Amino acid sequence: VDSVPPRNPGRLRADLVAAAAALVERTGSVEAVTLRAVAREAGVTAPAVYGHFPDLGALLDAVLEEGFLALRAAIEASVAGVEDPVERLVAGCRAYVTAGRAAPARYRAMFQRPQAPGGRGAFDVLVDAVAACQEAGRSGSRDARGDALLIWTALHGVVTLQAAGVGAPDLDGRLRDLVVRLTLVEPVASGGDGAG
Amino acid sequence: VDSVPPRNPGRLRADLVAAAAALVERTGSVEAVTLRAVAREAGVTAPAVYGHFPDLGALLDAVLEEGFLALRAAIEASVAGVEDPVERLVAGCRAYVTAGRAAPARYRAMFQRPQAPGGRGAFDVLVDAVAACQEAGRSGSRDARGDALLIWTALHGVVTLQAAGVGAPDLDGRLRDLVVRLTLVEPVASGGDGAG
DNA sequence: TGTACATCAGTGAACGCGCGTTCACTGATGTAC
DNA sequence: TGTACATCAGTGAACGCGCGTTCACTGATGTAC
Numbered sequence A, B: 001v002d003s004v005p006p007r008n009p010g011r012l013r014a015d016l017v018a019a020a021a022a023l024v025e026r027t028g029s030v031e032a033v034t035l036r037a038v039a040r041e042a043g044v045t046a047p048a049v050y051g052h053f054p055d056l057g058a059l060l061d062a063v064l065e066e067g068f069l070a071l072r073a074a075i076e077a078s079v080a081g082v083e084d085p086v087e088r089l090v091a092g093c094r095a096y097v098t099a100g101r102a103a104p105a106r107y108r109a110m111f112q113r114p115q116a117p118g119g120r121g122a123f124d125v126l127v128d129a130v131a132a133c134q135e136a137g138r139s140g141s142r143d144a145r146g147d148a149l150l151i152w153t154a155l156h157g158v159v160t161l162q163a164a165g166v167g168a169p170d171l172d173g174r175l176r177d178l179v180v181r182l183t184l185v186e187p188v189a190s191g192g193d194g195a196g
Numbered sequence C, D: 001t002g003t004a005c006a007t008c009a010g011t012g013a014a015c016g017c018g019c020g021t022t023c024a025c026t027g028a029t030g031t032a033c
Helices: A011-027 A035-041 A046-051 A056-079 A085-102 A104-110 A119-135 A144-163 A175-183 B011-027 B035-041 B046-051 B056-079 B085-102 B104-110 B119-135 B144-163 B175-183
Strands: none
Touching: A011 A035, A011 A046, A011 A056, A011 A104, A035 A046, A035 A056, A056 A085, A056 A104, A056 A119, A085 A104, A085 A119, A085 A144, A085 A175, A104 A144, A119 A144, A144 A175, A144 B144, A144 B175, A175 B144, A175 B175, B011 B035, B011 B046, B011 B056, B011 B104, B035 B046, B035 B056, B056 B085, B056 B104, B056 B119, B085 B104, B085 B119, B085 B144, B085 B175, B104 B144, B119 B144, B144 B175
């Protein structure tokens, strides 16, 4: 029983991306991941990679792209069904941090290179969420784009600093606090888990 | 005139660290820096490195250590002579971001590994600065350590997101805004470059 | 001042290794008749 | 049902390269007499 069961057609591509993502986390950086190590991890010889990717760079790009998709999907899933705009914003931010922490090395790599292309989509979602809070009269600010940038910056800081072992788990509990201070300048009246 | 002028004794060590730091920025990551490349950059052969460092890892550790020293020195210099506690806090935060942006790849590497040891010192300085604002009645919060953590997180986000080309230069001008919102919950009366 | 010698920072050659990539190949799968 | 063949994903061997590290060495600098 030393023969490997046959692979579904097109399955290797996904396996390679998963193997590469696992190695990114294990080694802690994208730069340390080699094509041969990915092939090894996927149980395949190195040249097999070239049937699915033109080179190592393309494979790693696929890892980052999958990261952006996962990040966006996690946020959208967490926000689905939440009506209150402030709760939507908080839930989305929490999902962002959780998704980032789930694969910290990949997350870092996603925003490492200048002009990370996949981040824009998530940012626009965030701008809308902040604007919704403002339109509902739940924020003292009127600059949705600017506030969204501040929040994104803070969330990015939470994910990357926690990956360095700083402030965890303090920051988890204070995420709502962070969001409220940054965009809801005048304290909101209600607030599910606050001082109520 | 093809002979290199003699080097001051002990100078090569500093040259190697500087060469390594330059390569970290040029390649964008610590992992991509090789011992041979550092030696080349410093105008020396590879084995010469072993006279000053036991191995490549030690050399790179020295780069990060220098980064922590530079960060702390920049903050202390910017704060020197500033009396007003809020202005001190803002000046220190500005210096932190400026110093981080001056060597973004090195900065990222400094806080990449879990339990980055050199960050604690700077954090304590920050806690003191926040506490000073509170004692002067310039902050509505009483949790200096918690607020300092929020600010540090945000500053970290500013440095690393800007390195990715996001939000620059928007975030530079809004740094005071960020600090004020995070710790000076009740708006301060004065404020040098604000809406005055 | 001049000579012999110790010191020691940096050199040059060499090693074994894992890397990315190429190439001709193999052997299982699916189709045509 | 059975046979011949096309397809094509993955293999195994090989290449040249830069790497980290070792070793014996060299040649400049400083000291002792």
